Amino acid sequence: MAELITYRDAVARGLAQELRRDPTVHFIGEDVAAAGGVFKATKGLLEEFGPERVRDTPISEEAILGAAMGAAMTGLRPVAEIMFSDFLATCWDLVAVEIPKTRYMTDGQVSLPLVIRTANGGGLRFGAQHSQAVENWAMSIPGLKVVAPSNPRDVIGLLAAAIRDPDPVVFFEQKSLYPTKGEVPDGEIIDELGVASTVRPGRDVTIVALASMVPRAVAAAEELDGLGISAEVIDLRCLVPLDTTTVIESVKRTSRLVTVEENPRLCGWGAEIVSIVGEECFWHLDGPLTRVTTPHIPLPSSDALEDEFLPSVSRIVEAAQKVLL
Amino acid sequence: MAELITYRDAVARGLAQELRRDPTVHFIGEDVAAAGGVFKATKGLLEEFGPERVRDTPISEEAILGAAMGAAMTGLRPVAEIMFSDFLATCWDLVAVEIPKTRYMTDGQVSLPLVIRTANGGGLRFGAQHSQAVENWAMSIPGLKVVAPSNPRDVIGLLAAAIRDPDPVVFFEQKSLYPTKGEVPDGEIIDELGVASTVRPGRDVTIVALASMVPRAVAAAEELDGLGISAEVIDLRCLVPLDTTTVIESVKRTSRLVTVEENPRLCGWGAEIVSIVGEECFWHLDGPLTRVTTPHIPLPSSDALEDEFLPSVSRIVEAAQKVLL
Amino acid sequence: MSTTQITEATRDLSSEEQTRLGLYRQVVRIRAFEERAYRLFMEGLVKGTSHLSLGMEAIAAGFGEAMRADDYTFCTYRGHAHTLARGTPMAGVMGELLGRASGVCGGKGGSMHLTSVEHGAMGSYAIIGAHLPIANGAAWSAQVRGSGQVAVCFFGDGTTNIGAFHEALNLAKVWNLPVVFVCENNLYMEYTAIGDVTAVEHPAADRASAYGLESIIVDGNDPDVMYEVATTAIERARSGGGPSLIEAKTYRHGGHSRADPGEYRPDDEVAEWLTRDPVPNYRARLLADGLDETILEDVEAQAHADVDAATEAARAAPPPQVQAAYNNVWADGGSSWRN
Amino acid sequence: MSTTQITEATRDLSSEEQTRLGLYRQVVRIRAFEERAYRLFMEGLVKGTSHLSLGMEAIAAGFGEAMRADDYTFCTYRGHAHTLARGTPMAGVMGELLGRASGVCGGKGGSMHLTSVEHGAMGSYAIIGAHLPIANGAAWSAQVRGSGQVAVCFFGDGTTNIGAFHEALNLAKVWNLPVVFVCENNLYMEYTAIGDVTAVEHPAADRASAYGLESIIVDGNDPDVMYEVATTAIERARSGGGPSLIEAKTYRHGGHSRADPGEYRPDDEVAEWLTRDPVPNYRARLLADGLDETILEDVEAQAHADVDAATEAARAAPPPQVQAAYNNVWADGGSSWRN
């Protein structure tokens, strides 16, 4: 059996699945308990699991991640919410300098099984400080695993995998996807980190996308079909571990690559994919390596302007056509 | 006339040049005044310019950059030191979310002529939290200019350009270069941001490097010469604005690219250069696009291990040979 | 910065009465504006989000009247009131809420990022705590330039628990900066009561001594009180007496943002605070103190007319041109990151 | 966690005397270790940097003796003392300073990042303030697990001005965590006097009330005092009484790090503090209180022998194998980021 649920509700279901399963899982964040989260993605958890396991915090992002880190070192499996991914900047020292490096610096003495959940990306007219797509920030830090699901089923399966993973994971929920719906099977769902999914097979060009860009890439592929171009769409699902095998095998078949990311232009994960392909399957390529990104500009608030910036279906179509010229 | 001075002394000279010239320039940071900086790169400035213009702060990185930002909005040209670039993480909200976005969000009402100076990179056996090369963090943020000189002359010229620039600049001083010496002409030195320098012409492969990687790339080029390979070495000097013209023109001639960066593997600036070249001069390429980076691992403290990780002359030589296979 | 316009009807008022009328004008205008903003949000015209100061008008009003034209205001995403209180025209603020080209930030900022440098409104910051250190910077610059300007920085109760608060307060004191920190304690963060997550009863005032500052708690719903405390603190800052930290107790009439009904708040608490509504209460006090009701009615009518006009102007304004999205990343006006 | 080893000579000591002997053993061992570490740094054998606790031994000693074996220590880059005080073998610590395979972190951490989880030494953190929130986390976990463990977190005076300090103290109180925050106030940050950049006289104690905590200042150079304050605070935490913040006044005999001669400090200040040296003073007190000098000499001889042995072991140990650089990024033991 399966059920049609929203991405938002999938978050609560995924958390509930793991809170039920493992008593060491604890969940903290700002307004996550009594209010059920500002995106209502954690509704009902306080009621089911009580205030010791689902806990509201002060507006103290460093204290939140510090609590998660110290608890993870000493026997808990904390899940910490940082409400908007932009706010990772206020606790970036914990994210980039403490959490990812501690296992290594202690030569393996310390394990940090923790998850940082955060709402990522634009499209809601929230302006430059509440709309950033920053999964590339996390990817650039050695020692972090990075996950970004594109649909409700994956939210549950990947969240479960993230929580059960013995390493720290940053889990990006794309806030523009919260209201979107998808089929979710009954019962426990558990995925493996680092496995991309070929959501649409194709022959002429490989389009690599993530999170909110996946539905757009699929829509573009459908349009391209009408233009006689067969596009393969890969949903990366995780940036670390990165499923380079799926990407490279696809490009070896199609000989052409387009990446589609919400990150601003410079040093996004698209550049990493391009670089891997440009080094490891250079001799298979028949066209320029092309990235579709948000321009390298802070996101404007006005709807008219925001829509101009986020990678659109038509920009993906154009990019695919260009690499096939 | 010219003088042989250290990279360290060039910092003090560059700051003094601008402090002398423009009374709105002010310099703040931890231990920068009375102590002359923990790297002794700001010695003598307090004595010459007094405690109002050269000022010690508490250990409060957010307060330091906030002071710089608010002052820049209202008529000063502050230079703020963040002692180690790793500590940018403790004030990353100011660096990534406030300073770079404010001009745009206010549609140009606010100017932020400020410079963040910081000691970047490894090689001093300081371990994972005091050795990071993070110029890619800054490059990934729209609204920041990013500078990283490789020699004493450029320290002065680019620091002057950064201070005079009307936009916020993150100025990375490579701490492993502080003791290195170079010829510096007398008198005022002022450069332009966004102009790369071809430090060694060549025909067979373009090697793009930055800061501490420039001398290593040059040494590699000399070795390659002996192997019959003519390598062109480009010192980027700035990541934003990026001199793509120099890079692209070079690759069009050599048809081969190797980037050399101290950043850990994923999403470094090398990936950005590779992606630009892979898209814009794909048809000129005769070999895989190759990056030499630090592995995607937190930097270990022990000398034996650290030396294994930082890109070495021999790894650059190997990479160049590989793209020429 | 008095907003009093001397007219036939107000010519004979004492200077104190003029000030109080200015305060009343401020609260009435903010109230009218915020009610309209809410309506427009519910109509789908204000996109994204919007945080109102309904019920909290007296704080912005008191400071707005007490500040000098060239003083600096730093506020949060809940910044309509503070931006208007400095004299920023309503049309530009409303235009910004609606994402129009006529907005004070050309539609790039939105409700959370109102800025009008011309009016000393130095920005609305949407990351909790970020603007406290920035306000220090403006105060430092004023100190260095000897301009006599003062920076006033508004923030909520929840903001007192973030690190930037601590760093800013310490530096302000150490450098003796001309800055006034104003905590609008409305008892709630987004949906969580401040008392549930704070180690002390008065989130700002009980921390003042940690920075060598006086503990100050005032009734943030009383325009007269706010004007007085603002005047004193600003005067102290301007004359080299250094920073102040003021905790103003208040309450928002509605929810945190957007369409939040604020149901996490006990009914009796809401009812109790509604009796302390600064607008009707201040009106009643002014009448009791002998001010002519027609003068107040004029102020009210003018406020509503201004809001109507601003709404019309904003509705009529075009969206920003797409090309504008590429402007003003850099001082050269453009957005190019390469040569 | 008493380090007292009962021997022929000490069998007849009272339990209080045993404790004091344990304290003396701690300060002597730390002193001997730090002096050696300095010498090895000057010889070029300790690479990178090194921050010593010379002159500050009594704080680590008092807590080291008062803690239970399963309690948690969180300390800074100035953490040799705290790591040793928990019973971490000297050879592993010295090996780490020298970047050898025998180091407690296999050479990956270095002097600034000593960790020995087995001994409750949960890490030395080199970013100012970062470990205060992390210590909270360990305390939270102990609370949840009902283990009765306490987390003790050491940091310097300069650390009280960074945001993480504020966030951590507030959360600790709100969650009533079993954590003890210990500010080692040695009057200086790196080279700047704490008084020059702090709004209050006592950087930690004058902030305690901002978190609903008691203001506690103690003589950090007195092992007896430190043991007592540690015992009280740990007991309070263990019994559910919540966090404490202790400011221990002390002084470093040398510079901040590496070869810093510490010349920014006034001569008379240095001279005055040298008279308060915890090691000879405590020795004199123990003798005055009737402890047999031969017992103290045994302790001293043993400490020096241990340091010699640790030095020899570290010098003789090989550097880490290059392959080790690729280990332990992930829990699977490796470093691969791709499939």
Ligand SMILES: Cc1ncc(C[n+]2csc(CCOP(=O)(O)OP(=O)(O)O)c2C)c(N)n1
């Ligand atoms: C660093 C950071 N954390 C969290 C948020 C989300 N957030 C926005 S408003 C708010 C509540 C702020 O409460 P308070 O300071 O009391 O101000 P109020 O909204 O009541 O005026 C929160 C948590 C944010 N914007 N920035």
Ligand SMILES: Cc1ncc(C[n+]2csc(CCOP(=O)(O)OP(=O)(O)O)c2C)c(N)n1
């Ligand atoms: C966030 C951050 N800022 C600056 C530094 C550089 N730094 C290392 S030690 C130190 C002084 C710390 O002083 P204090 O807290 O008093 O500790 P002490 O060294 O005196 O024990 C500074 C500024 C750092 N490590 N982290």
Ligand SMILES: [Mg+2]
């Ligand atoms: Mg509030």
Ligand SMILES: [Mg+2]
């Ligand atoms: Mg100190």
